[in-house]
Structures are given as structure tokens and as C-alpha cells.
Amino acid sequence: MKACIRSVYGSADVLQVRDVESPTPAGDEVLVQVRASSNDRGVWHMMTGFPLVVRPVIGLRAPKVQVLGRAFAGVVTAVGSAVTRFSPGDQVFGTTNAGSWAEYTVAPERLLAPLPPEVSFEQGATVGCSGTTALQAVRSGGVRAGQRVMVIGAGGGVGSFAVQLAALRSAGVTAVCGASKHDLVTSLGADEVVDYTREEVDARGPRYDVIVDCAGNRPLSLLRKALVPGGTLVSVGGEDHPGRLMQGFQWQLVRPIAGVFVRRRVRSVVAREGGEDLVELGRLMAAGELTPAIPRTYSLAEAPECMRYLAEGHPAGKVVIAIS
């Protein structure tokens, strides 16, 4: 089968699209013909091997799994002996640890959900990582009707889902993003847009009940000034932090503790993939209440280009790789 692989850590230049052996499903796994996959920062971390703290899991000197990619959608072609929920021919979506930028992949059934017929493979492929993270972030913030919610990094992968999910709960949504994403975030349900290159997030005073921070590059002291007393900051992540060991992962651990000192609730999200949340996101997409933002689609041969676009740091919505 054709797959996008790398045998060493590095930039998008280490990626190669070539023929490799198809995987075989273990007892609890499903073999899936991948129809579409997507890209996100997690995949970029696996490509670069940074921060170093992830190396014990993904491979100390070289990647344990050569095929890149996590979230995907496709058609089941075979199932392991212990699989109970899926049969060949079923359309599924979710994530895999075996690499999804390939014509075939395997995944444990707990990481998959049935793809509703109303949802395209491209749409389904965007949800496994970013949609799940956004749902858990909005839930963790306790977002409810009538609240004012700020989503920082609103035009990116997680943010574009978080804007929609907060608006679905009848909250007023302020999207923080670069000017080029104004129309995108408005179309997703934001009723107010802050262009962070012109205005800082605290410029309008303490008016947000919940902040979902997907950019992660502002100090807690600044974010605090935008929250109402008793408000909640949900920390999702961020890039561009110095240091090879943690590259900002430490803030996910430290921020909730630091919240005590600034007298605001601070929650860090560590996304749990698969399970009921995937089913819930499928139901919302099927009902037309959640529509993944997919401004760009690449072919498998263009996977290195797709990664370069993401690595620039300003991707719009979800970047999809159409496989077959």
C-alpha cells in the first residue's frame, strides 16, 4: 500500500510517500481502508520527535511507528477475532496509533465510531483528535446558555470546533484569531471577532465567563484580566515555547495550580480519544449542527506540503488528506 512514512525525526523534508506492507489487525483491532485523514499538531510532534518528553512513548532515537497520521475515516475491510462492534463494509471514523496517512490502517475498536451516512469521509477524518479535544474543553469549562465565551486560536483545528460547540450551547462566542480568519470564524457561529494582531484579549475588560485557550502563548496574569470573577480558563495547548524537553507541555500541568494564586478556575485538557464523545460528535455532524471547517484538502502525495502548511503556525480550520 502507499503510505507517508519517515524513518528519522525531522522537518517535513524527512517525509516520503512510498509503498509499504499493509498492516494486519490484532484480536481487538479493525483493518480499515482509509478514505481520508487529517493533520494536527500532534502529528507534527510525532514527525519532529519534540518535545523530548514524548520520546519514551514514540521512540527514543527513531520513530517506533513509521507511518504518520492519527485521525481518519474509512471503510472496515477485516476485523480481529475479539471485535464486537464492527464488520467489513462498515464506515468508521476515529483515531489510530498505527498511522493513518496510508491506504490502510489498523485501530482498536474503542478508538472508532460508526460514521453516520450523512457525514463525508473528509468531515469524519477531522474529528478524532481536534473535535474530541474541543468537546472536552467546552465541557470542562461548563459552557452554558447566556455565557460569554472567548476562544483563542479560534480559526485553527481545535478552535474551529470549540467555537461551534460553544455557540451550540447558546453561549455568545468571541473568536480570537488573525484577520484572515474573520469570515471563517463568523461562519462557524462567533458573534464577535478579536484580531489579536490589533487588540489584546484583555482590551475589553473582564467580561468572559469562560476562555478556551488553544494558542497557549499568553501569561495567566493577562488572561485573568479578561475573565469575570469566578470565570474559568480552559487551557488546551500552544506552540512556540522554548526548550527541547517540554516545549510548553509543562504549562498544561502548572496552569491549574497557578490559577489558585490568580483566583480564577483553571482547567487543563488532556484529550481522551474515542468512546462516547466520538459518537456524540458524529450525531451532531449528522444533524447538521456541527460542520468541520475544511478550507484545504491535499492528496497523499502532497502530505509533506500539508505538513509545511501546518508548521507555519496559522492553519485555517482542519487540514485534510484525501487518500482514496
Ligand SMILES: NC(=O)c1ccc[n+]([C@@H]2O[C@H](COP(=O)([O-])OP(=O)(O)OC[C@H]3O[C@@H](n4cnc5c(N)ncnc54)[C@H](OP(=O)(O)O)[C@@H]3O)[C@@H](O)[C@H]2O)c1
Ligand atoms: N490538550 C490536548 O489534549 C490537546 C489536544 C489537541 C491539541 N492540543 C494542542 O492545542 C493547540 C492548538 O491545536 P490546534 O490543532 O487547534 O492547532 P492549529 O490548528 O495549529 O491552530 C492554532 C491556531 O492558533 C492561531 N494562533 C497562532 N498564534 C496565535 C496568537 N498569538 N493568538 C491567537 N491565536 C493564535 C493560529 O492562526 P491565526 O494566527 O491565523 O489565527 C491557528 O489557527 C496545539 O498546541 C496542540 O498541540 C492539545
